[in-house]
Amino acid sequence: MINVKQSFEQYLAETLGVSVSLKRWNEAKGLPFFLQDTYEFFVVKILEIECVVMACRHNEEPTPATIRKHMDVVKGKWEGEVIFLAPAVRSYNRMRLIEQKTPFVVPGNQMYLPDLQIDLREHFRKIRAGDVLFSPSTQILVLRAIIKGTESGGTPAQLAKQLGYASMTLTRALNELESAGVGEVAKVGRERVLSFQMNKKALWEKAHPFLRSPVKKSIWIRGRRNDWPVAEAGLSALSRYSMLAAPEQPIFAVGVPDWKRVRKDREYIELSAADSDACLLETWSYPPLLLSEGGTVDRFSLFLSLRDRTDERIESALQEMMGEIQW
Numbered sequence: 233m234i235n236v237k238q239s240f241e242q243y244l245a246e247t248l249g250v251s252v253s254l255k256r257w258n259e260a261k262g263l264p265f266f267l268q269d270t271y272e273f274f275v276v277k278i279l280e281i282e283c284v285v286m287a288c289r290h291n292e293e294p295t296p297a298t299i300r301k302h303m304d305v306v307k308g309k310w311e312g313e314v315i316f317l318a319p320a321v322r323s324y325n326r327m328r329l330i331e332q333k334t335p336f337v338v339p340g341n342q343m344y345l346p347d348l349q350i351d352l353r354e355h356f357r358k359i360r361a362g363d364v365l366f367s368p369s370t371q372i373l374v375l376r377a378i379i380k381g382t383e384s385g386g387t388p389a390q391l392a393k394q395l396g397y398a399s400m401t402l403t404r405a406l407n408e409l410e411s412a413g414v415g416e417v418a419k420v421g422r423e424r425v426l427s428f429q430m431n432k433k434a435l436w437e438k439a440h441p442f443l444r445s446p447v448k449k450s451i452w453i454r455g456r457r458n459d460w461p462v463a464e465a466g467l468s469a470l471s472r473y474s475m476l477a478a479p480e481q482p483i484f485a486v487g488v489p490d491w492k493r494v495r496k497d498r499e500y501i502e503l504s505a506a507d508s509d510a511c512l513l514e515t516w517s518y519p520p521l522l523l524s525e526g527g528t529v530d531r532f533s534l535f536l537s538l539r540d541r542t543d544e545r546i547e548s549a550l551q552e553m554m555g556e557i558q559w
Contacts, residue, residue, distance in 0.1 A: 236287055236319050237274070239339035244278065247343060252276050257284055259309050267302060270294070279348060283313040285337075293321060295547040296328040303334065313347050323437050324554050328539065328547070364412070366442045368517040369397050370405040373426070374414065374439045375523055375532050382428040382435055385415075391426070395522060414439050433559040436532065445537045446516040448488060452481075454509050455500040461490045463520040464528040466512065467546070470538065472528050473556070474549035483512045485529055485537075487519030531557065 237254050244252050253276065260273035271286040284306060288294070294302070303314045316336040321329070326344075329336050335345045366374065372395060377384045386394070388402035395402070406426050409415030414435070416427045428435055456462070463469075466483030470476050486494065491513075494500075503510055514537070523530040529537075531553055538546060 236317060236339065239319065240285070240287075240317055240337060243337065243339040243343070248279070250279065252278060254285060262309060264305065267305060270302070273306075278345070281313060281348060283315050284310045285315045285317050287317040288319075293318065293325065293551075295544055295551060296325055296332055296334065297542055297544045297547045299329070299336075300332055300334055301544075313345070315345065322551070322555070323433075324440075324535065324539075325551065327440055331539075364442065365444045366408055366412075366439075367405065368446070369395070369401050370408045371443055371446070372518050372522060373402075373405055373409065374435065374443070375530065377428050378432045378436050378439075378532060379523055379530055382430065382432055385425060385427040387423045387425055389423075396519070412439075412442055414442065431559070443536055444517075445540070446485075446518055446520070446533050447537050448515045448517055450512055450514045452503040452506050452510045453500045453513050454503060454507070454511075456484065456511050456513070457499060460484075460486065460494055461519070461521055462486045462513070463524040465514050465516075465520065465534065465537065467538075469528045469534050470546070470549050470553065473531060473534070473553040475552065476545060476549035481506050481510050481512060483514065485514045485516045485520040487516050487521070490519060491515045 241252055241254060244250055254274035255276070257273040257275045260268060263273070270289060272289055274285040274287065276283050276285055286302065286306065299316050303316070306314050313335060316329070316334060318336070318338060320341075321336065321338050326336070326338070326342060330344055333346050335347065337343045337345075373391065376395075385391075388399045388406060391397075391405075392399040392402045403424075406415070406417050406424060409426065410417045414428075416429050418425050418427065430438065462484040464472065464482070465485035467476065467479045468483040471478035506512070516533075520529045520533065523533060525531075535550055535554060538550060541547070
């Protein structure tokens with residue numbers, strides 16, 4: 233703990249130019265034992281604001297939902313700012329902490345203190361600069377490059393043929409990527425050619441603020457046919473990638489164009505609620521089969537579809553799934 237304490241003090245000195253000193257928070261003795269076992273508590277004044285710092289005692293990283301619950305308990309004894317401190321936090325958990333507006337400091341990496349109007353990482357300032365999100369075709373290009381390799385570029389005509397989109401749609405996608413600084417677009421003769429000048433992990437972290445959940449709508453149905461162009465999705469898919477138990481009713485995803493064709497056949501019954509023979513069908517903004525892994529939606533699209541769930545079990549399973557990715 234001495235190292236992370238000193239790292240915190242040094243990080244604030246280097247980034248904010250302020251001298252701070254973490255002191256023991258005596259009120260922590262009144263907190264539940266499980267919190268005292270998980271964290272070491274300090275008080276510190278940052279830019280004239282008194283804060284309590286929850287410093288992780290162990291290497292095991294709590295989920296963002298757990299951190300938020302623990303902070304709520306601490307706020308029962310402290311009315312000011314509460315900050316989560318850890319020597320390392322996985323990139324996707326940092327994103328979740330920011331989405332939940334949870335103050336945290338990872339010395340040498342990132343400081344996010346919204347109540348103090350501090351976010352020392354340019355990558356994340358873009359999120360608050362505006363809610364610009366990629367179109368479905370642009371998102372497909374990014375996720376395809378992450379899954380299949382960042383060399384998965386090409387001209388709009390080439391990419392359109394590979395993905396089943398119109399060339400004009402892919403031209404706009406290249407414009408979005410170039411504008412966001414996520415992809416490189418070079419002129420080769422009369423053609424524009426897309427490439428990604430970064431590795432897969434860097435591309436995921438760079439693009440993540442611009443990516444959206446692919447889920448447009450969810451309905452309960454009975455009578456799904458096996459030849460429908462669907463992929464296992466939702467908690468059904470998450471159970472494939474983690475230790476989470478599968479739901480009683482299966483969940484599938486279908487792209488909007490495919491769903492329009494399925495609806496014309498009307499060989500299913502739409503339900504107002506689940507029953508024993510039902511399945512949940514999610515309509516997606518892009519065809520899940522384009523990126524699916526053995527009939528299951530890809531990990532990255534699945535993460536985006538579930539990242540706003542506040543269930544701690546789901547957050548833990550997502551963390552397990554993403555932690556197993558071989559970058």
